[in-house]
Amino acid sequence: MYWLASGLLYRRVVSPFTKLDPRIKLLIAIEFFVLSLLASSVIGVAIIIASIVAVAAFARSLRRVGRTVAFSLIFATFIFVLNLWIGLGLLRSLTFALRFIAIIGSTSIFFITTSPDELEQIMKWMRIPRDVVFAFVTAVRFIPVVMLDAFQIMDAQKSRGLELEKGGLLSRVRNLIPVLIPLVVNSVIRSGELAEAMESRGYGSTPKPTSLYGMRLRWYDKAVLVLSLAVFVLALYIYHFYTFPF
Amino acid sequence: MTFVHQNGVKALDGVSLTIEKHELVGIVGENGAGKTTLVRHINGLLRPTSGSVLIDGADARGTSVAKLSRKIGIAFQNPDHQLFSESVEHEITFALKNFGFDDALIEQRLNWALDFFGLKEYHKSSPLILSGGEKKRLTLASILAWDPEVVVLDEPTVGQDAIQKAKLLEIARTLHSAGKTIIIVSHDVEFLWSLQPRLVVMKRGRVVEDGPCAVVMQERELLEDARVSQPQLVALYESLSRRPASPFQDVSQALSWVSGERR
Known part of the structure; x- marks a missing residue:
């Protein structure tokens, strides 16, 4: 039980990936998420899962992402059996189950490598009302x-x-x-x-409180941003025009 | 025995302790010394990483928490972590039903617990509206109701005023004289001093001292090292004994003098 729950929590790990601007980490997670939805073959989804595993390893969070994914296997099996039962065939059922795992992997990579403070910064950057941000971040914390x-x-x-x-x-x-x-x-x-x-302690005394930390894109973030967008566009192209054998 | 948490922290490091039937034992030590971890091993909530826990001479390894709890009742520090029923009487009878007591016995044990812990007038009330002291007594009532042979009290005096503490002291004394084995984990040295238990001092997962309360409480350096303060009476005796005309020969003489004065 503890083993499972600890897979869902943020723990500070220092790695080149965790040091990225949180917006870049969110973008990478969204890219994985979109590609997981678009991929319609077993090989296509398997490539995405392999990429997620590679990013998780780069972020030194492979074990923790693995735990979340291991938990999602229960639901993935359910999805597989259900689809098989309603007659979608082995390959399509397997694609749906793998797609679920890819989606869980892509979201967990973001939440496992992003601290509640960074989440707060992203939400503020998105201009979400302060009270909503505070409530959400407190819940996570x-x-x-x-x-x-x-x-x-x-x-x-x-x-x-x-x-x-x-x-x-x-x-x-x-x-x-x-x-x-x-x-x-x-x-x-x-x-x-x-x-x-x-x-x-003065919460709410001023309508626009100042922030101790701000977000700023460094050259390193910009390089990853460009690279991830390039890979994403290339992947979109491949997934749209190329048909995998199964 | 040794216990290592999942995060690799060694919470108990080679602890060896034998507690006899009908004994009254106090466990003291700094925060994180391993006191609560140790008592959680007694009813199997935690299992040792190495070594073993023997209950009545039998290894507790293969026995479920529910089965061990029938013999060993643990009252945890925070009553809010266990109270959930719609009424005080349901709270008390919850464990009795879990243990499969028959209705007549449940009725009998319920009445005893309500009487003994002074909760009769609240028997239909929600446990959540009770005061801190009443909640604490209800927690104890819900455990003593099944008549366990061993009673473990984890920080019983936290958040309790002087009157509630006096009540808890009386309860502990009564239970001990009724033949129960009592184990008390506490930072409250005055409370323990009043009970004069066998005192076990823990530090960083190890038992660093084990002996009669009146003797152990005089080991100032050891206690300071384990971050345990001495009871006021012992500290007073020590400062008096440094004067040339000390009225007492030793701390137990001072203790009996104070007890006599109180009466």
């Missing part, structure tokens, strides 16, 4: 805290004889109630406390 709460609650309830993995599907869902209620209650209490603490 609090995932580890809520996760820790969830583990502690599970421990407390297991110590009272609750067996989370016992019984059929329905009783397993029912078993989650003693975990979910304290989790929600704690989160609501914490959000109230956080709001008070923020207000006590």
